[in-house]
Amino acid sequence: MTSLLAVMLAVFAAFTLYIAAQSAKSGDSPAAFVDAGQNLPGWTYIFAGSGALLASVGPYDYLRLLSVYGFQANQLALSLILVALVMALFQKRLWLAARMTGSRSLGEVLGAHYQSTSIRIYVLVVLLLFAVPFAATLLGSAGELLAQASGGALSRAAAISALAAFLFLASALGGWRATIYIIAVLSTVILALLIFSASFAGLVFDGLSVFHKGFSVREGILGSVLPGVIQFSSGIGREVPAGGLWTTTAVLSFALAAAGAALSPSFAFLGLTMKSRAGFAFSQVWIVSGLAAGALLLLGPIVAGEMNAADNFTPLVARFAAYDQLVAACVTVMLLVMLLVAVAFFAASGASVATIELLDRYVVPDLTPRGERLAARVSLAIIYAAIVLLAAFLPALATVLSTLALPLSAQLFAAYLGLCWLRWMSRSAVLVGLAFGILFVVFTEPPGLIVFDGLFVQLPWGRWPLTIHSAAWGLAINVGASLLVAIFTRQDAEREHRNVLHGSFQRDHRIAFGGRAARSAKWSLTLLWVFLALGPGAILGNSFFAHPVFTEADIALGVPSLWVWQAFFWIIGVLLVWWLAYRSRLSTVEGTFRPHELRHLLQVPGTRRQLRWIALLVTRLTARQNRTTQPARRLR
Amino acid sequence: MSIRPLDALDRHALVIAVWLPLLLVAAAVFHYGFGAGGWPFITAGFAVLIAAFAGHVIVNATFGTQFTPKEVALGLVVYCAGLLAAGFATLVSMVFRSHYALPVSLGFLGTATVVIFTMILWLGLRGAFDSFDVIRRFKP
Numbered sequence: 001m002t003s004l005l006a007v008m009l010a011v012f013a014a015f016t017l018y019i020a021a022q023s024a025k026s027g028d029s030p031a032a033f034v035d036a037g038q039n040l041p042g043w044t045y046i047f048a049g050s051g052a053l054l055a056s057v058g059p060y061d062y063l064r065l066l067s068v069y070g071f072q073a074n075q076l077a078l079s080l081i082l083v084a085l086v087m088a089l090f091q092k093r094l095w096l097a098a099r100m101t102g103s104r105s106l107g108e109v110l111g112a113h114y115q116s117t118s119i120r121i122y123v124l125v126v127l128l129l130f131a132v133p134f135a136a137t138l139l140g141s142a143g144e145l146l147a148q149a150s151g152g153a154l155s156r157a158a159a160i161s162a163l164a165a166f167l168f169l170a171s172a173l174g175g176w177r178a179t180i181y182i183i184a185v186l187s188t189v190i191l192a193l194l195i196f197s198a199s200f201a202g203l204v205f206d207g208l209s210v211f212h213k214g215f216s217v218r219e220g221i222l223g224s225v226l227p228g229v230i231q232f233s234s235g236i237g238r239e240v241p242a243g244g245l246w247t248t249t250a251v252l253s254f255a256l257a258a259a260g261a262a263l264s265p266s267f268a269f270l271g272l273t274m275k276s277r278a279g280f281a282f283s284q285v286w287i288v289s290g291l292a293a294g295a296l297l298l299l300g301p302i303v304a305g306e307m308n309a310a311d312n313f314t315p316l317v318a319r320f321a322a323y324d325q326l327v328a329a330c331v332t333v334m335l336l337v338m339l340l341v342a343v344a345f346f347a348a349s350g351a352s353v354a355t356i357e358l359l360d361r362y363v364v365p366d367l368t369p370r371g372e373r374l375a376a377r378v379s380l381a382i383i384y385a386a387i388v389l390l391a392a393f394l395p396a397l398a399t400v401l402s403t404l405a406l407p408l409s410a411q412l413f414a415a416y417l418g419l420c421w422l423r424w425m426s427r428s429a430v431l432v433g434l435a436f437g438i439l440f441v442v443f444t445e446p447p448g449l450i451v452f453d454g455l456f457v458q459l460p461w462g463r464w465p466l467t468i469h470s471a472a473w474g475l476a477i478n479v480g481a482s483l484l485v486a487i488f489t490r491q492d493a494e495r496e497h498r499n500v501l502h503g504s505f506q507r508d509h510r511i512a513f514g515g516r517a518a519r520s521a522k523w524s525l526t527l528l529w530v531f532l533a534l535g536p537g538a539i540l541g542n543s544f545f546a547h548p549v550f551t552e553a554d555i556a557l558g559v560p561s562l563w564v565w566q567a568f569f570w571i572i573g574v575l576l577v578w579w580l581a582y583r584s585r586l587s588t589v590e591g592t593f594r595p596h597e598l599r600h601l602l603q604v605p606g607t608r609r610q611l612r613w614i615a616l617l618v619t620r621l622t623a624r625q626n627r628t629t630q631p632a633r634r635l636r
Numbered sequence: 637m638s639i640r641p642l643d644a645l646d647r648h649a650l651v652i653a654v655w656l657p658l659l660l661v662a663a664a665v666f667h668y669g670f671g672a673g674g675w676p677f678i679t680a681g682f683a684v685l686i687a688a689f690a691g692h693v694i695v696n697a698t699f700g701t702q703f704t705p706k707e708v709a710l711g712l713v714v715y716c717a718g719l720l721a722a723g724f725a726t727l728v729s730m731v732f733r734s735h736y737a738l739p740v741s742l743g744f745l746g747t748a749t750v751v752i753f754t755m756i757l758w759l760g761l762r763g764a765f766d767s768f769d770v771i772r773r774f775k776p
Contacts, residue, residue, distance in 0.1 A: 198666065
């Protein structure tokens with residue numbers, strides 16, 4: 001299999017370099033290197049956006065969780081529908097706000113709306129968490145997988161370096177446009193190979209048996225049911241939840257963390273670089289909640305069923321290799337690509353946004369297009385060097401830090417709400433909410449726990465206490481605090497400034513929620529779906545179809561009742577997202593606007609400045625460089 | 637029909653997004669089909685290729701373009717090479733003749749039928765013929 005895998009990887013490497021070279025010699029000017037001139041076609045959002053989103057939620061880890069926890073972990077696939085709902089809620093208005101204000105990144109939009117440098121810095125921190133430790137963890141897993149697949153011919157560090165080198169080369173050559181093309185193509189590869197491998201397992205060997213025999217989970221894990229609504233455990237690392245981790249509360253709170261992927265600065269940047277908002281609704285309804293969630297929900301168990309409760313993919317690949325070597329190589333490629341899509345996406349978006357937000361704004365303002373391209377390439381090199389360093393030599397640190405990325409990104413929810421919907425959400429409200437949210441996230445994830453345990457005393461709780469994900473702990477207090485502060489600051493001095501954007505939304509981009517009853521119905525049905533599909537109501541799915549309520553009869557379905565429940569709520573969920581995205585016009589192309597019509601919002605005093613000490617440092621460095629280069633010229 | 641370089645690049649990337657995954661799947665299906673899988677998998681391999689062609693046609697319809705001369709040339713070369721390889725294998729290999737010749741022949745025939753039928757429906761008889769006249773279109 002190793003030689004076949006090597007050939008396939010060589011084909012992929014050639015493809016990435018080919019696309020990058022084609023993109024580099026296309027008509028794009030150097031100015032478009034960082035953000036593709038905000039002119040990417042809608043289909044790239046449909047494929048690359050969905051692929052990047054799926055990769056950030058983690059199909060690779062999803063398969064591992066399925067093999068360890070069985071159908072209770074399969075419930076997590078429904079979180080993609082919540083992600084699609086969050087996308088529908090914010091993506092279009094964020095795009096409009098960016099186009100009207102002439103912003104190029106999430107930090108610029110939020111910074112202009114709230115007139116806050118702190119929010120911009122927070123966005124940058126979240127961006128770097130995704131771009132470095134999060135991507136390093138994924139690249140580390142990819143390197144490990146490749147090293148295992150090579151049968152020892154390649155060390156883990158060498159595999160990591162080789163994969164990173166190719167990804168870097170492609171992004172550095174072709175810029176943001178090439179990276180998105182590559183991610184789009186690789187996303188379709190993931191989907192095609194997932195469908196193929198599940199079909200192969202179902203047709204050639206007894207892959208479908210997982211539905212009637214169940215997963216071969218470890219003793220003590222309930223493989224076919226959810227282990228309760230909530231468990232009063234101290235958290236991971238302190239106490240093992242009885243029957244498995246994925247209670248309904250854990251599932252719902254994980255879904256909130258997954259929504260962090262849609263709120264991340266990287267994903268927002270992808271949306272902002274689209275030529276139009278034409279692909280938004282299609283991606284949200286049919287690709288993310290339809291195809292991606294459906295593929296994970298229906299096909300994931302077939303593939304993961306072959307892993308035999310192992311924490312690695314060796315048994316899975318060996319099972320396919322017993323029948324056909326090329327099919328096994330395809331499965332390995334699928335797993336690798338699941339990881340590499342996220343690495344390429346977060347590293348490239350990290351470099352682009354850091355160039356716009358950090359270099360262009362604070363270090364070297366008014367960069368020329370060529371200078372900006374060079375700065376982006378240097379940023380990309382630094383980010384990839386950091387990723388390889390962490391992945392190859394400090395994997396534990398990368399893993400610990402990466403746990404913060406999704407939950408801290410989810411804390412931007414209140415800021416998004418204020419930007420897109422609630423004009424009374426003030427800067428103070430958002431900042432207070434963020435401060436509390438960060439505190440709760442950090443102290444329910446390993447970084448906070450490790451540091452506090454090491455420096456002071458051991459905390460009585462572990463990771464995700466009460467089986468509630470850190471994102472939910474943070475969000476609960478964040479949204480609560482934000483609303484409380486917003487009550488007192490709703491008529492603050494900046495209200496007029498915020499009204500400008502919302503006035504434009506209200507005037508030209510109204511949402512078709514209908515009358516009062518229709519509006520209530522839409523939100524009530526959404527909440528009802530969340531309650532039954534992800535929340536406490538999902539516990540009914542344990543036995544609803546096998547032992548229907550109000551009857552004494554048992555029905556022999558041949559598949560777990562929980563899986564039928566999940567499939568049923570997946571279909572309802574797709575319809576719900578369709579209703580909101582299309583019928584309620586949350587994501588459709590409606591209304592007109594003039595680009596940069598609200599440009600003045602960006603140009604309020606203090607929103608664009610180079611700090612004095614940075615200016616002095618840059619001047620000194622430039623002067624010193626000039627002094628050292630002049631004698632060299634004379635010598636020549 | 638000429639389009640801007642950036643649009644051409646967009647279309648090119650989308651065409652690759654359609655073909656690359658499906659070619660990979662088709663290769664794996666054929667590999668298993670010529671091993672233990674037998675004729676159902678060989679037929680499935682051709683079905684995957686036809687699906688990729690259908691995807692390419694949809695891309696063309698979306699962008700309002702036709703197959704480029706390079707695409708037609710590549711398609712014809714690959715098809716003829718496959719045909720030659722299958723013919724050669726039928727002549728020299730007893731196993732191929734007895735087990736795979738029929739599904740492979742039907743597959744090639746089916747693929748050609750789908751391609752020609754689509755071209756005639758889309759471009760008319762004359763237009764379809766012109767599309768395959770690659771040598772003339774490559775001339776300066």
